[in-house]
Amino acid sequence: MQYMLMIHEDESVYAGPDGEAILADTLAKHMALAEALVAAGVPFSGERLKAASTATTIRWDHGSHQIHDGAFAESHEELGGFYIITVDNLDQALEWAKRIPVPGKGSVEVRPIWPMGAEG
Template sequence: MQFMLMINEDESPYAGEGGAALLEATLAGHMKLAEDLVAAGVPFSGERLKPAAMATTIRWDNGAATLHDGPFAETHEELGGFYIIDVASLDEALEWAKRIPVPKGGIEVRPVWPMEG
């Protein structure tokens, strides 16, 4: 069963004093997680996203589309990246999600709804 592990984090710690070192350590943690997934034989994919300030959101209101700068929600946490893993259960997905390095934020774990056909 596939699960998406969405990394929602506050980007501000990376901008402050020590931010570059924190980013380097966080990226190293992601590389270690990827190595561990491979070693465990867990099929996965994932990508890092550019900062939220580079996002554009399309919103619809009764069929009319408007463009907005920035992420879709007003929050301090932004979608920073994701993993899609293929594991046997939600419990296993949660165990992998707990290993994702996030200095400040959270991980949303959601089953993937496969497309039919």
């Protein structure tokens, strides 16, 4: 089963005086996680996202839409990246999610992917 692991983090940790070092350390930990996934034979993909300030959001209201600059919601935690992994069950997905580096405060949301064409 496929799961999306969505990384929500406080982007301000990268803006402080130690920001570059924190970013380098975090990226190195993501590379190590990718190597561990490969070594374990877990199919995966993942990407880092640009800052939430670069987002554009389209909001629908009963058939009409408006385009807004910025992310969907104002929050200290912003979607910074994601992995999509294929594992046997939620417990395995959670174990991999616990290994995702999140500097400062943040969270990793684990959600099963609904296969295209699947019913209910």
